[in-house]
Amino acid sequence: MTKDNTSGKPGSGPLSGVRVLDLGRILAAPSCTQTLGDLGADIIKVEHPEKGDDIRTWGPPFLKDDQGSDTTESGYYMSTGRNKRSITIDFSRPEGRDLLIKLMAESDIFVENYKVGGLKKYGLDYETVHRIHPSLIYCSITGYGQTGPYRDRPGYDMVAQCLGGLISIIGEEDSPPAKVPVAINDIMTGMYASIAILAALRHRDQTGAGQQIDLGLLDVQIAWLYNQGVNYLLNGDIPSRLGTSHPNIVPYKIFNTADGFMLLGIASDYQFEKFCDLTGRRDLLERKGFRNNAERVNNRAEVDREIEDILAGNTSDYWVEALSEIKLVCSKVNTMDQALADPQVAAREMVIQMQHSLRPSEPVDLIASPMKFSETPVSYRQAPPTLGQHTDQILKDVLGMTSEETRSLRQNGII
Secondary structure: OOOOOOOOOOOOOOOOOEEEEOOOOHHHHHHHHHHHHHHHEEEEEEOOOOOOOOHHHOOOEEEEEOOOEEEEHHHHHHHOOOOOOEEEEOOOOOOHHHHHHHHOOOOOOOEEEOOOOOOOOHHHOOHHHHHHHHOOOOEEEEOOOOOOOOOOOOHHHHHHHHHOOOOOOOOOOOOOOOOOOOOHHHHHHHHHHHHHHHHHHHHHHHHHOEEEEEEEEHHHHHOOHHHHHHHHHHHHOOOOOOOOOOOOOOOOEEEEEEOOEEEEEEEOOHHHHHHOOOOOOOOHHHOOOOOEEEEEEHHHHHHHHHHHHOOOOOOOHHHHHHHOOOOEEEEOOOOOOOOOOOHHHHHHEEEEEEOOEEEEEEEEEEOOOOOOOOOOOOOOOOOOOOOOOHHHHHHHHOOOHHHHHHHHHHHHOOO
């Protein structure tokens, strides 16, 4: 676990000097801007003065203060708030809208995930903003994108999992459908948004022109169906629920062992031969239904039963060590505490500690960025901010406003 919460200079990294206005809520847009912030961008999170981002309240659990009492900051919010500064602006009022337009003039990127047309009534839609700031990159994230018959519907991660076919293939064969227990489409949409923004920055740097990026959660879900979707397009067979089994490789699933569960994945006939040698079962190499991967896929149930009988003869630790020695894919099934304390996770410094203003006596544990750079490492500069924590600082540093001006805005409820 690394305790370094100031690696690199503030704002250092490949996106140093890039400013992003984050008008995102929930998870997709905030996960995108956290990634950009890790790369050095200055992320200004814009929130309503009273309500803030909905996910601040999505708990328990909540961050605890020095006395062990719950604060206002949920674990959900803490997972996406790193490396951001928070400013509160009521942009439903003309003075607040004008503030946001001024901040756009000092920014490179604007990220929002309001419903289609939701910002038009405030004069903050892409067409209006593009006329004022033609070099601004405007990234819109919605449930279904800016076009199509569902464009006006609200869309959340689980809706995309349902409509996009994912939930239909999760779960055991004889069980009801299940969901991915993290908001995977929000996270993947945030990743696609990050990539799209970097491409748009490249274009802007070459031409001076901004553009709108249009991302929908359902589009993203369809995009990452990958082999399951293409399998259907090739043969017309609707994929079914297979539990942890792989649709195209056998054996490749979670198996019972003498003391728990483990993953075994055998991706080639050569690997299957090595497994048979290790376990003293070369007879399987000549048995019909076992001789090659195609036979094993078509004979899935019998193959899996045979493999499980073999693995049940010893512990998960025994098998992981033995199978790793012959370079076969395998793993214990870690619980969350085991995963975050795993020696490999620790060696990669995937849990970091950052100081938070609501708990100054003890650092907060957070999950790190997975990106490793040889020359421009990510930096962890700012713990997830409290609501409006940097309002005065941003208005002074970015717009040059005086304390009297910010005081007047606050008295009038604009900030």
